[in-house]
Amino acid sequence: MDHPSVPSRARTARTSLTLPVVRTPVLRWADAARAKIQGFARLLVESRGPYARAFENLILALVIFSIASIGVESIPGLPESATHALHVAEIAVVAIFTFEYLLRIVAARNKFAFIFSYQGLVDLLAIAPFYTLGFDARWLRALRLLRLLRVLKLQTHFLETVVEERTRELAEKNAALEKAQAQLKAELEVARALQLAILPAAFPARPECQGAARMIPATTMGGDFYDYIELPDGKIGLVIADVSGHGVPAAFFMAVARTNLHELAVRHSDPGECLAETNDALCAQNPLDLFVTVFYCMLEPKTGVLQYANGGHNPPYVRRAAGAVEPLSGAGGLVLGAMPGSRYPTHMVQLLRGDRLVLFTDGITEAFNPAEELYGAKRLVDEVHVHGGGTPAALVERICQSVTNFAGTAPQSDDITLTVLTWGAP
C-alpha cells in the first residue's frame, strides 16, 4: 500500500501480454489519478503551504463550532427548527471530518502507522460514534467532546510548525549575518592594505639627514598616514596626518587627502599655502564631513632650516642634541576639510647638528592600558629624551615597543603612527 504505483505497474506488464492495447492506457490513467489524489491530499494536510494552513483553520473552526453546538442543543425549549438545523450541521461537520480523515490516510506514506498513531486514533474517535451509534443517541454528546482532543492535536501541530519555521528563519538570518560580517571583514582588509600600500617605502636618501617611520593600524582601521615628498631644489617634504573616525570612510578620505597634499606640495614653496590649498580641495570633495589633522614641514637638508604649518595636528617634538625635548610652536590651525578658506601660517625653526624631529599621531599619546590609563605625552617625551640619541629607526622601534608594552592586552582603538627625522647626525 505504501507505493501503490509499483504493484499496478507490475500488473500492467502482466496484463499487457494478454490485452496489449486497450487496458494499459486505462491503468496508466488510474495511476496518474491516484498520484494526483495523493498529491492533492498531501497539499491539504501535509504541506506547510497556504492551502494546508487554510484547511487546518477550517477544521479548527468546525471543531469549535461542533462543541459549541452541544451547549446550544442542551438549552431547554429550543425551537424544533433550530434542533433540526443543528443536526444537519452535525452531519456536515462529521462528513468534513471524515473527508479529512480519509485525506490523511491517502496522504500518509505509512497508512497503517497513521491509523494507529495518536493523531489517527483521535481523528477516528471524533467521527466513529456518529457512524456506530447514530446521531440521536443521547450520550453521543459526551462522546463528541472527544473532538476537543483534536484541538489539542491541532495546537501541538501548530506549535511545532511555528517553532520549526522560527528555527529555520533564525538559521537563515544567522547565515546572512555571518556572510555580511565576512564581507565587511574582507572590505576592511582591502582598506587596510590600501592604507599601508599608500605609505612611502623609504626615506629620500640625503647625506645630511636620515628618517624612519612606522604605522601600526588599529583593529578597527583608522586613517593615519605619513609621507615623504621629494620637492624641487632638493628639499624634503614630510607629512604626518590623522583622519577623523574609523573604517572604510576614513581610509578613503586618507587616500584622497594624501594624494591631494602630495600633488600640491610640489607646487608650493610655502607649507602654509600648501595646506590652505589642500584644505580647499578636500572641502570640495568631502561628502561624509570627515576631516584630517595634518602637520606638514619642508626641510632644507643643506642648512637644517625647517619650515612648517600645522592643520590641527599634535605639535611634533624637537629633541636637541643635548637631550632637551620641546614641542614645536605654532599649533592650533584648523583641521583640513572642515571649512573652506582656512588659513595656515608658516613657521620656521633652525635645526642644529644632531637634532631630532619626532612626528606622531594621538594613537600614541591616547593609547590605553587595561587599567584604562592613558599613555600620555609625558611617557613619550621621556622616551624621546632618554633614547633619542641613536638612529631614527632605533627610536621609532623603541617608542612603538614602549606603547605596545604599555597597552598590553587592551585593544588598540586608533592607528599608531610615528616618524623620526635626524639632521646632521654624527
Add this chain to the structure above:
Amino acid sequence: MKLRIEELAEVTYVVPEGRLDFDAAPGFQEAVERVLGGAGKSLAPVIIDGTGLEYVSSAGLRAFLLAARAAQRSGIPFALCALQPAVREVFELSGFSRIIPVHADRASALAQTQQGRA
C-alpha cells in the same frame, strides 16, 4: 557617555558626561541636532556644558563640527563652556576653538551668545 539636557526659557544646556569617542559620537550628534531642531522659532542659544566631558576623540570633534554647522544653518547661537583642561587642549590644537566659541563658564557663555545676537 551620558547626556543631560536642561531646557530653560532663554537657553538650552546640553551636558555630556564621560568620553565622547567613536562609539558615543553618533548618539551625541543626534541628541544635539534634536535639541537644535526643537528650538523652533525662539532660536534660544544651545550651549554645551563640558564640566563632565572627560575626553573627545576626532570622531567626537566631528560631531561638534556637524552640530555647529546645523546651528549656523538654523541661526541658533551655539557655544561650548566649562571644558576640562585636556578637552580644551584638544579644541585648541585642532583649531576647533576658532570656529566654535569656547567660554569659561555658563554665565559668560550665555552673556556672550546673547551679546552676539544683539
